[in-house]
Every structure is written in C-alpha cells, then in structure tokens.
Amino acid sequence: MRPVAVAAFAQTTHTDHDTGLAEAELILPVIRAVREQSGLTEFGFTCSGSCDYLAGAPFSFVSALDALGAWPPIQESHVEMDAAFALYEAWVRLQHGDVDSALVYGFGKSSMGDLREIMTLQLDPYYLAPLGLDQLSYAGLQRSAVKGDFPAVARRSWESAQTNPYALKLPEPVETAPITDGAAAIVLVAGDLLQDRTNLAYITGIAHRIDPHYPGMRDLTRSASAAAAATAAGVGKGPVDVAELHVQFAHEEIVLAEALGLPAGTVVNPSGGPLAANPVMATGLIRIGEAASRVMDGTAARAVAHATSGPCLQHNLVAVLSRES
Amino acid sequence: MPSEPNHVLEFPGGYTRSTGPVIGRFLTELRAGRIVGVRTAARKVLVPPLEYDPATGEPTLTTPDQTSPEPSYDFVEVGPAGTVREWTWVEEPRKNHPLDRPFAWALIRLDGADTSLVHAVDAPVKAMRTGMRVWPRWRSDRVGSITDLECFVPEVSTIVATVRTEYTVTPGAALARYLDALTREVFLAGRCPTCESVYVPYRLSCPQCGSVIEEELEVGPAGTVTTFAINNLPDPRAPQVPFVSAYILLDGADTPIIALLSEIPSDQVTEGMRVRAVFEGGTVKWFAPEREA
Numbered sequence: 001m002r003p004v005a006v007a008a009f010a011q012t013t014h015t016d017h018d019t020g021l022a023e024a025e026l027i028l029p030v031i032r033a034v035r036e037q038s039g040l041t042e043f044g045f046t047c048s049g050s051c052d053y054l055a056g057a058p059f060s061f062v063s064a065l066d067a068l069g070a071w072p073p074i075q076e077s078h079v080e081m082d083a084a085f086a087l088y089e090a091w092v093r094l095q096h097g098d099v100d101s102a103l104v105y106g107f108g109k110s111s112m113g114d115l116r117e118i119m120t121l122q123l124d125p126y127y128l129a130p131l132g133l134d135q136l137s138y139a140g141l142q143r144s145a146v147k148g149d150f151p152a153v154a155r156r157s158w159e160s161a162q163t164n165p166y167a168l169k170l171p172e173p174v175e176t177a178p179i180t181d182g183a184a185a186i187v188l189v190a191g192d193l194l195q196d197r198t199n200l201a202y203i204t205g206i207a208h209r210i211d212p213h214y215p216g217m218r219d220l221t222r223s224a225s226a227a228a229a230a231t232a233a234g235v236g237k238g239p240v241d242v243a244e245l246h247v248q249f250a251h252e253e254i255v256l257a258e259a260l261g262l263p264a265g266t267v268v269n270p271s272g273g274p275l276a277a278n279p280v281m282a283t284g285l286i287r288i289g290e291a292a293s294r295v296m297d298g299t300a301a302r303a304v305a306h307a308t309s310g311p312c313l314q315h316n317l318v319a320v321l322s323r324e325s
Numbered sequence: 326m327p328s329e330p331n332h333v334l335e336f337p338g339g340y341t342r343s344t345g346p347v348i349g350r351f352l353t354e355l356r357a358g359r360i361v362g363v364r365t366a367a368r369k370v371l372v373p374p375l376e377y378d379p380a381t382g383e384p385t386l387t388t389p390d391q392t393s394p395e396p397s398y399d400f401v402e403v404g405p406a407g408t409v410r411e412w413t414w415v416e417e418p419r420k421n422h423p424l425d426r427p428f429a430w431a432l433i434r435l436d437g438a439d440t441s442l443v444h445a446v447d448a449p450v451k452a453m454r455t456g457m458r459v460w461p462r463w464r465s466d467r468v469g470s471i472t473d474l475e476c477f478v479p480e481v482s483t484i485v486a487t488v489r490t491e492y493t494v495t496p497g498a499a500l501a502r503y504l505d506a507l508t509r510e511v512f513l514a515g516r517c518p519t520c521e522s523v524y525v526p527y528r529l530s531c532p533q534c535g536s537v538i539e540e541e542l543e544v545g546p547a548g549t550v551t552t553f554a555i556n557n558l559p560d561p562r563a564p565q566v567p568f569v570s571a572y573i574l575l576d577g578a579d580t581p582i583i584a585l586l587s588e589i590p591s592d593q594v595t596e597g598m599r600v601r602a603v604f605e606g607g608t609v610k611w612f613a614p615e616r617e618a
Contacts, residue, residue, distance in 0.1 A: 053334070117419065125340075126373075126471065128443060137413060140414075141411050141443070143413065145432075214373070214440070215441075215443060216432050217375075217441075220411065
C-alpha cells in the first residue's frame with residue numbers, strides 16, 4: 001500500500017442550534033484552516049460527505065462546493081454518507097499514485113429538520129420505513145439487547161468533553177448524541193508531499209465492512225462488520241493508546257469496544273465523542289481527525305478511529321493512525 | 326427544528342417501487358392475512374423474506390438455474406404467533422408510528438422463523454417482557470403492505486366475566502327500625518334479657534343465647550376505636566384514598582360497629598381514640614375525633 005497520512009484537521013465549534021450560516025458558509029472556515037495547516041491550496045482530489053435529506057434539498061452538496069473555489073474544474077466526488085467514507089474514497093484515490101493530496105470534508109445541520117425521522121428514510125422502503133421506525137426506536141431495540149453500564153459511558157464522555165472547545169456545553173451526561181450543526185475537514189497527503197513534513201498521522205490501515213440491513217437478521221449484541229473491519233485494518237497488530245468511536249448511543253460503545261478488541265488501557269473518546277457533539281455527516285470524519293490529532297500532538301503513538309452508517313451500527317469503518325508509516 | 330416548518334420536501338403520490346418476486350409474495354400473503362418466510366439453502370427461514378441469504382449472499386432460489394422459466398422459492402408459512410426477543414418502549418408516539426398511544430417496538434421471532442421481524446406491540450408497558458408471546462392484529466382493509474399487520478398483541482390469558490342481576494331488598498324488621506332511628510340521629514340497640522349483652526344495631530334475638538330481645542335502648546353517638554384499617558384502594562363511600570375504616574364501640578354497647586373514620590389524617594388514628602358520629606342525610610356520614618368540650 002502507498003503510505004497516506006493525515007496532514008491537517010479542522011472542525012467547527014459545534015452548536016445545538018442553527019446559527020444562521022448556510023452549509024457553504026459553515027464549511028468555509030474549516031477549509032481555510034486545513035489549507036493553512038497543510039500549506040496546500042489545491043488538491044489532487046476532493047471528496048465530501050453529506051446528506052441531502054438533512055437540508056431537504058436535492059444536490060445540496062453541489063452548492064457546498066462554493067466554499068472550495070472549484071474553478072478551473074477540480075477532481076471531485078461525493079458520498080451520501082458520513083465524510084469518513086469520503087475519506088476512504090480519497091485514500092483509495094491516493095493509492096492510484098497519480099495524485100499526492102486530497103481534501104475531505106463533511107457537514108450537516110441537523111437543526112433544520114427532525115433528524116430522528118429523517119433517519120427513517122435510510123431504512124428499506126418495504127419492511128421498515130412504512131412502519132415509521134425512527135432512529136431512537138431502532139437504537140432502543142439494540143439497547144435492549146446489549147448489556148452494560150450505559151450511564152458510565154455517558155458520564156465519562158461528558159467529563160472528557162469539558163476540555164474539548166469544539167464540543168457542545170451540555171449541562172449533564174447524555175446517552176443519546178445531541179442534535180448538532182457543524183462541519184469538519186481533513187487533508188490527506190502521499191508521495192512526495194510526505195517529505196519534509198514532521199507533523200503527520202499515518203493511516204497504517206483502513207477498511208470498512210457491512211452487516212445485513214434488517215436488524216432482525218443480526219445479533220444486535222455484537223458487530224460482526226466492525227470486528228471484520230478492525231481485523232482488516234490491523235487494529236490488533238499493536239497497542240491502541242486512543243480510540244475515537246462513532247458512538248451515537250451509549251450502548252454502541254459497549255458493542256464497538258468488544259468488536260474492535262480494544263485493550264483495557266485504551267482511552268476511548270477523549271474528545272467526548274459524538275455524545276458531546278454530533279454534526280451528522282461530519283461526526284465520523286471528526287473521529288479520524290481527533291485520533292490523528294492525538295497522534296500528532298504526541299498523546300498517542302497509535303490510535304484507532306471508527307465511523308458508522310446505517311441502523312444499529314450496520315456499516316462500520318475502522319482506521320489505524322500511527323506516528324510511523 | 327425549533328419552529329413550524331417553512332420548507333417541505335415531498336414526492337407527491339410517493340415513489341412506485343417494484344417488489345420483485347420475494348418481497349411481492351410476502352406482501353401478497355400479508356394482504357391475504359398470512360405471514361410467509363423464505364427458506365435458504367442452509368434450511369434457515371428468513372422472515373421477512375429476502376432474495377438472498379444475508380449470511381452467504383447466495384440467492385434464496387431453490388432452482389438457481391437462470392434458464393428455468395419461473396424462479397422458484399421455498400416459501401414457508403410462519404407464525405402467526407411469535408416470541409418477543411427485544412423490545413423498546415415508545416412513550417410518545419410520532420405521527421408516522423403505527424399506533425397513536427404508547428407502545429413497544431419489538432424484534433419478534435415468529436414461530437417457524439430463524440430471524441426476527443421488527444414490528445409494534447400494543448400492550449401495557451407492565452406486560453412487556455422478553456419472551457412474551459404475541460399474535461398479529463390484522464387490518465381489515467389490507468393492501469399489501471407491512472402495515473397490513475397493524476401491530477402485535479399479547480396472547481389471551483385473561484377474560485373479563487361480567488356479573489349483573491337485579492333485586493329488590495328490604496333490611497328486615499330489626500334493621501329497618503335501626504335505620505329509621507338513624508334518621509333521627511339515634512343509634513338504637515337491644516339488650517338481651519338473659520346475658521345482658523347490648524347489641525347495636527338493634528336485633529330481635531341474642532346471637533349468643535338465642536333469647537328474644539325486647540328491651541330497646543339508645544347508645545352512642547360517641548364511642549371508642551377498638552381497631553382500624555387504612556385502605557389504599559378507592560371506595561365509592563369514602564371521601565378519598567387512603568381512608569380509615571374502624572371498629573367503634575359505641576358508649577353503652579357491648580359490640581362494635583364498623584364505620585368510616587374521617588376528619589383526621591389516617592396516620593394519626595389510634596386504638597382507644599374517642600370518636601363521635603357525624604350525621605348527614607339521615608344516616609351516619611362517618612365518625613370523627615371527639616372534640617374537647
């Protein structure tokens with residue numbers, strides 16, 4: 001594999017309400033920040049993650065390109081998923097070897113609609129969506145299956161978030177990720193751009209796997225796809241100092257920690273995780289950014305990032321970040 | 326969404342989606358009031374059925390030969406009853422939910438199935454538990470949709486048996502005299518000529534020695550609490566819950582009467598407490614603590 005590293009990461013100061021900024025305006029500062037951090041103004045590839053249903057506008061991701069200055073035309077792609085999956089596409093694109101940099105960003109304003117019911121629209125239209133099964137309801141079914149100390153997960157996440165300037169200022173611990181508006185961006189570099197840079201977090205492994213969609217056809221107490229992705233990404237090949245997990249419900253951390261085989265000493269979600277700020281479609285990318293930041297600031301020699309998509313942790317992406325390539 | 330929407334995304338009339346042979350069969354069977362699954366090559370029954378086995382990705386066709394004219398699937402009727410594997414309670418249903426009152430979402434393993442169906446259960450939260458048996462409640466106007474199953478409901482384990490017959494009753498000669506005396510706010514008692522026990526209510530014979538009672542006398546209206554009970558179940562005769570029912574030995578009587586005790590917090594009632602009858606509407610409303618003169 002061609003070595004690829006995170007060279008820059010930025011996120012908004014997330015809010016629990018609409019601050020009045022349009023999506024492009026929300027993205028603009030984080031794009032500017034990662035350009036400054038990386039010293040790059042143009043990128044060989046650009047990929048974003050967002051969800052048109054959040055804004056209720058088709059092709060809303062296209063207008064978000066206004067934040068980039070996409071003229072003359074750039075090589076650009078988009079996933080209707082969390083931007084962590086856009087980062088995966090960018091990583092694959094960098095493996096081609098003809099470009100050495102990629103810009104990845106994600107954004108979402110959950111404040112505009114009813115997120116719980118918007119998530120119903122991602123369910124299969126035959127068996128689940130007609131029931132009106134909402135996000136809290138299907139998460140509740142998985143919570144019923146999982147055993148663990150969920151309040152402890154909520155409390156630890158809330159305490160960790162106290163030192164995260166980008167997280168929401170929640171008055172008390174929560175077991176359900178709060179409604180959040182926000183955006184994040186990451187710059188990946190490869191090839192010659194790895195030279196002369198000292199502040200890098202190498203992606204030594206990245207993989208994603210998926211489970212059957214229908215919750216009734218899975219064992220909800222475990223995540224086979226997260227475990228398979230972790231194995232493919234090589235999580236178990238070394239110590240894990242920090243893990244940033246896409247935990248939108250406290251019980252999901254119990255499932256993920258087991259699936260990823262995290263050692264007892266791993267610090268989970270030192271940022272507070274999504275239970276402290278959940279800008280949907282950027283939340284997973286922020287996990288990669290936070291894990292990379294822990295590597296870059298020396299807190300961790302080796303860190304794991306996780307992102308998820310679909311109901312009840314259906315689709316899982318795992319990345320390993322390290323100081324060494 | 327802090328305010329009323331000022332923008333709506335809607336596809337008028339909705340999308341038309343083809344179902345394919347497997348989902349189509351499932352929905353057709355639902356319309357007919359039956360639930361079917363499909364058997365995989367590994368002999369597992371998927372409910373709801375899919376065109377592929379999620380464990381292997383293999384088609385669920387029994388004749389995977391693509392040249393055969395009709396695809397053949399091994400459909401199996403399941404249920405209609407099943408067992409709740411997991412459930413989660415919805416206290417405030419959303420407008421798109423199947424029920425407009427609190428209900429549970431559940432993963433239901435239908436009898437004969439190897440996977441679980443996601444659906445609603447209409448039952449009190451106290452009745453919900455893993456392992457409970459549930460049966461479908463069908464819509465009468467079925468169209469071929471997962472919502473043809475309105476929801477699932479618990480098995481029948483109790484019935485309500487109504488009892489009602491009508492009578493004209495009279496209190497009897499002695500009790501009629503006693504009740505008549507109450508309208509004058511008097512407790513009428515009788516003394517046994519043999520054992521000298523004083524009975525209230527007034528009665529025609531002594532229940533101990535059988536002697537005919539002829540001597541009438543007035544007792545009360547004050548008396549002493551001999552024992553009492555604090556009642557926490559509502560009673561139409563009591564003013565509130567909890568209320569106190571007490572045995573009261575009226576002054577001059579040898580047998581206590583049972584009556585309501587009120588005008589005092591229930592936790593302050595004691596045995597030996599002095600009480601006095603409160604009359605209203607020609608009868609005893611209740612007893613109340615005797616006020617200091």
